Amino acid sequence: MAKEINLGILGLGTVGTGVAKVLLEEGDLLTKRTGMRFRLKSAADLDWNRDRGVDFAGVHTTTDVNEVLNDPEIEIIVETIGGYEPAFTYIMQALANHKHVVTANKALIATKGTELFLQAKKNGVDLLFEASVGGGIPIIKSLREGLIANKFLSLYGIINGTSNYILTKMHQDEVDFGQALREAQMKGFAEADSTLDVSGGDAAHKLTILASLAAGAMVDFDSIPVEGITSITTLDVDFAKRFGYVIKLLAICRFFGTELDLRVHPTLIPKEHLLAAVNNELNAVFVTGNYVGDTMFYGPGAGQCPTASAIISDIVDLSKDLLLKNGERFSNRTVNPEEKATLLPLDKISNRFYLRMFTLDKPGILSCIAGVLGNHGISISSVIQLETHGQKDVVPIVLLTHKAPEKAMDNALTEIAAFDFVRSDILRLRLF
Amino acid sequence: MAKEINLGILGLGTVGTGVAKVLLEEGDLLTKRTGMRFRLKSAADLDWNRDRGVDFAGVHTTTDVNEVLNDPEIEIIVETIGGYEPAFTYIMQALANHKHVVTANKALIATKGTELFLQAKKNGVDLLFEASVGGGIPIIKSLREGLIANKFLSLYGIINGTSNYILTKMHQDEVDFGQALREAQMKGFAEADSTLDVSGGDAAHKLTILASLAAGAMVDFDSIPVEGITSITTLDVDFAKRFGYVIKLLAICRFFGTELDLRVHPTLIPKEHLLAAVNNELNAVFVTGNYVGDTMFYGPGAGQCPTASAIISDIVDLSKDLLLKNGERFSNRTVNPEEKATLLPLDKISNRFYLRMFTLDKPGILSCIAGVLGNHGISISSVIQLETHGQKDVVPIVLLTHKAPEKAMDNALTEIAAFDFVRSDILRLRLF
Numbered sequence: 001m002a003k004e005i006n007l008g009i010l011g012l013g014t015v016g017t018g019v020a021k022v023l024l025e026e027g028d029l030l031t032k033r034t035g036m037r038f039r040l041k042s043a044a045d046l047d048w049n050r051d052r053g054v055d056f057a058g059v060h061t062t063t064d065v066n067e068v069l070n071d072p073e074i075e076i077i078v079e080t081i082g083g084y085e086p087a088f089t090y091i092m093q094a095l096a097n098h099k100h101v102v103t104a105n106k107a108l109i110a111t112k113g114t115e116l117f118l119q120a121k122k123n124g125v126d127l128l129f130e131a132s133v134g135g136g137i138p139i140i141k142s143l144r145e146g147l148i149a150n151k152f153l154s155l156y157g158i159i160n161g162t163s164n165y166i167l168t169k170m171h172q173d174e175v176d177f178g179q180a181l182r183e184a185q186m187k188g189f190a191e192a193d194s195t196l197d198v199s200g201g202d203a204a205h206k207l208t209i210l211a212s213l214a215a216g217a218m219v220d221f222d223s224i225p226v227e228g229i230t231s232i233t234t235l236d237v238d239f240a241k242r243f244g245y246v247i248k249l250l251a252i253c254r255f256f257g258t259e260l261d262l263r264v265h266p267t268l269i270p271k272e273h274l275l276a277a278v279n280n281e282l283n284a285v286f287v288t289g290n291y292v293g294d295t296m297f298y299g300p301g302a303g304q305c306p307t308a309s310a311i312i313s314d315i316v317d318l319s320k321d322l323l324l325k326n327g328e329r330f331s332n333r334t335v336n337p338e339e340k341a342t343l344l345p346l347d348k349i350s351n352r353f354y355l356r357m358f359t360l361d362k363p364g365i366l367s368c369i370a371g372v373l374g375n376h377g378i379s380i381s382s383v384i385q386l387e388t389h390g391q392k393d394v395v396p397i398v399l400l401t402h403k404a405p406e407k408a409m410d411n412a413l414t415e416i417a418a419f420d421f422v423r424s425d426i427l428r429l430r431l432f
Numbered sequence: 433m434a435k436e437i438n439l440g441i442l443g444l445g446t447v448g449t450g451v452a453k454v455l456l457e458e459g460d461l462l463t464k465r466t467g468m469r470f471r472l473k474s475a476a477d478l479d480w481n482r483d484r485g486v487d488f489a490g491v492h493t494t495t496d497v498n499e500v501l502n503d504p505e506i507e508i509i510v511e512t513i514g515g516y517e518p519a520f521t522y523i524m525q526a527l528a529n530h531k532h533v534v535t536a537n538k539a540l541i542a543t544k545g546t547e548l549f550l551q552a553k554k555n556g557v558d559l560l561f562e563a564s565v566g567g568g569i570p571i572i573k574s575l576r577e578g579l580i581a582n583k584f585l586s587l588y589g590i591i592n593g594t595s596n597y598i599l600t601k602m603h604q605d606e607v608d609f610g611q612a613l614r615e616a617q618m619k620g621f622a623e624a625d626s627t628l629d630v631s632g633g634d635a636a637h638k639l640t641i642l643a644s645l646a647a648g649a650m651v652d653f654d655s656i657p658v659e660g661i662t663s664i665t666t667l668d669v670d671f672a673k674r675f676g677y678v679i680k681l682l683a684i685c686r687f688f689g690t691e692l693d694l695r696v697h698p699t700l701i702p703k704e705h706l707l708a709a710v711n712n713e714l715n716a717v718f719v720t721g722n723y724v725g726d727t728m729f730y731g732p733g734a735g736q737c738p739t740a741s742a743i744i745s746d747i748v749d750l751s752k753d754l755l756l757k758n759g760e761r762f763s764n765r766t767v768n769p770e771e772k773a774t775l776l777p778l779d780k781i782s783n784r785f786y787l788r789m790f791t792l793d794k795p796g797i798l799s800c801i802a803g804v805l806g807n808h809g810i811s812i813s814s815v816i817q818l819e820t821h822g823q824k825d826v827v828p829i830v831l832l833t834h835k836a837p838e839k840a841m842d843n844a845l846t847e848i849a850a851f852d853f854v855r856s857d858i859l860r861l862r863l864f
Contacts, residue, residue, distance in 0.1 A: 022581050022723065033580055033648065033766045130578070136724035138570075138578025145577075146562070146570025148465055149454050149744035216465065274730065277709045282726075291454065291741040292568035292731060294714075298706065299727030309723040312581035320752075323760040334465045 002037040005319045008068035009078045010090055012045035015104055015131070016080030017052045018308035023315075024054060030312070036319050042068045069093050076318050078311060079103040088112055095119045095127065100318040102311050104131035110205035110221045113212065117337035126321060128314035133159060133206040134283045136306030137299035138313065143213045143287065144334045150289025152214040155253040156432070159206045161281035161301040162190040162197035163229050163249040167266075168279045170237045171246060177232060189281040189302075199228035200249060200264040207251035210285065211262055214253060217339035219262065225346045227265035231427055236356055239398045240268050243354075243382060246276040247429070259344040268354050269432045347407040352381075352431035355399045357416070358424035365421050366397065376412040378404040394423050400431070434469040437751045440500035441510045442522055444477035447536055447563070448512030449484045450740035455747075456486060462744070468751050474500045501525050508750050510743060511535040520544055527551045527559065532750040534743050536563035542640035542653045549650075549769035558753060560746035565638040566591060566715045568738025569731035570745065575645045575719070576766045582721025584646040587685040588864075591638045593713035593733040594622040594629035595661050595681040599698075600711045602669045603678060609664060621713040621734075631660035632681060632696040639683035642717065643694055646685060649771035651694065657778045659697035663859055668788055671816060671830045672700050675786075678708040679861070691776040700786050701864045779839040784813075784863035787831045789848075790856035797853050798829065808844040810836040826855050832863070 007023065009016050023030075023040045031037050042060040044067065060067070068074060069090060077094045079101060081087040087105055094101050096119065103109065109116065109129050120127040130140045134157075143152075158164050162184055169180035181198070184190035196202045208221040229249050240247050245268035254261040269276045274296055278284040283301030288294050300306040359365050370380055382400040401409075413426055439455065441448050455462075455472045463469050474492040476499065492499070500509060501522065509526045511533060513519040519537055526533050528551065535541065541548065541561050552559040562572045566589075575584075590596050594616055601612035613630070616622035628634045640653040661681050672679050677700035686693040701708045706728055710716040715733030720726050732738040791797050802812055814832040833841075845858055 026581060029583070030581070032768075136579075136721075137727055138574045141573065141578045142570045145749065146573045146745050147568075147741060148748050149458060149462070149741045151461070274706075274709050277706050289568075289741065291737040293735070293738055295569055295729075295731035297727075297729060300725045303725070305723040306725055309579060309581045309721065313578050316580050317577065323756050325755055325757050328755040336464075 004037045006041040006073045008042040008074040011081030018304035076100045102314040106132035106205045110208035131310035135301040136309040153288040157251040157285040160203040165189045165281040200226040203251045211253040215341040217341040353401045354429040357426040360421040361395045376408040436469045438473040440474040440506040443513030450736035508532045534746040538564035538637045542637035563739045563742035567733040568741040585720040588718040589683040592635040597713045632658040635683045643685040647773040649773040785833045786861040789858040792853040793827045808840040
């Protein structure tokens, strides 16, 4: 007789419905593969009037979350409400009731991780969150289990599908940011309010989670420097191409001893790099470990079915916990919620830079700019200065620099911006 | 107090030494991450005279495998001898002694998997083999655990590093097969005897393992149609490029209901596909599941450290088994060793083809060839016929076809080969 595991779901939106569907339709497959039977006992949502395309016969459907949270038979609860509240309160309560929890809630894990993991630890249960980063890609399992022997050296993630879709369209179809965003919204890859996506905030949530796993200690979300993609123009995409690069919104985690360099910003990636081939709404995380070397994990970063795939994987893992001898646990030990990761401040980091500005079209300008950069110890590797680009008397100048400290670049840009021949904001991007 | 797990290693070659090194040098990290202490108690090898660059102080080193196999304290044994015998006998004996086993031995798992897994099952222990495919890439864990909710639709693997290195050099540096092979050997990516690599045999071993996991049933290694890369010339690489393709040795697993289409052969991959960007000695497996969609797992397919990384991951997983209540197990349930997978015969499969032959340089030849193909219902999508290519009166003709049954192509090629204007073997490759 297969051991039966009773499950509850909180929140039957797109993701929760997907999880219910897989549990209800793939029961035999899961039992064959795991030796256990997964029974969706209860599902809570405020709205039971709409048709979700799933037959809930045999499932206790309710509008009262307490019928799930307080059911002594239920051992694993899936939180698919999303957002901060009431999701946070419900997860804390589920853990307090000694139930394992699975969530896809990246914002919550990124900002309330310490409290949540301590609550899990205190109550001898686990909180898993594979679906919170990279949708269906088993990146969290790979970091925690598959690559467990490794000290991580770096992670580079294309982990916001909306931004990647927009930048891909800008590169491939030469449309501008606004049009690419509208296409993404039409195709369902972007929300009506895409602020969190295009500002880099969503990628920063996910980076917080990945970096915490890689560091084995909690990363403070608010300390991560974040830049979005809203300042990228077709001109920048075109210049990047001429230099042999593709612009991607990259979440970066690099280890310098015990200190972490964490950033989210648009980045010029050499077109030969595997990450440059990650297009449309797809996600990828490029992970380097001291033993394994370079690896990459690629796949869909969102969507009902990929997210359900990841959540089911967490459910199966948690159900293994239920087979453990009393008092044994293992799932969450790779991150210590009581330890804080130390971030390297951005001004201690060196990068190669892409600079783009519009200036008056008169002689001597490039030498002025080069002079300021030189005074700050920054040397130029390539320049493109074009003829008037549709704007009277104003021309774009684009520079790539060799590696230079962020601080030196800050100071140089302040001086350059003060020249009165500079007639636009200066866009500063970084190279991979 | 951390639970202590006693380990033994059989075979201290490159891989075994790597595993010993990680266990001896990363003990604290592994304990921090798992809550367990991994103690390398004994290591057996016939030769203890050479310096392995590892300090074995505190480890019982022996030339007698029985001191490992029969040690009641040792709970997990790592087999890194390689080859069929005595590795097979030792693993069977270790399992009979109720010890969990970890191996990187792909040839053994591919050809003796059924016996080995049944032996493990009978004795209530597990046999793990993450390092047997894709080196350090956690592809086996991902198939078994991360993607456990999915019915697999297809897997495409670049899983032989030597062949991929050779083909990459042929594409990028325009060197011929022989020179690319010598370079691979000089750089340590190919063995002195590279037959198993360039013949496709090694990729077929690995495909057997991946396909068995994806199917949940055992695949018969000997039933897989295999073609190697030794017939690929610089001319083919060049023609493929003109058509917009890259030639890769691909291991293919496609599901048609309960039947599997399994093959290993050189394949023309569109240059925009992510697999086309997997270069040099690197490996990748492109996996499509019904829920997750398209995913790809990329990384080093061999080498001391990547292989050790994978083996340590298996060791940690098995050590979790040791925390289970009596009689509980889970690691191996995704494949039933008593169930056999059904293969679709090659002649029931349709493909797009690349055909290359040398013919006399006279009029009407193309129409003869096209006529035969047409009679067999095969239509041509592109043709390149060039001027004399260094060989007097003989010219290369290259054709791409639309999708056609393998059987129809067999018959057509028999007829075409019989024309007396055909002055070479006909190379037949398949398109992705």
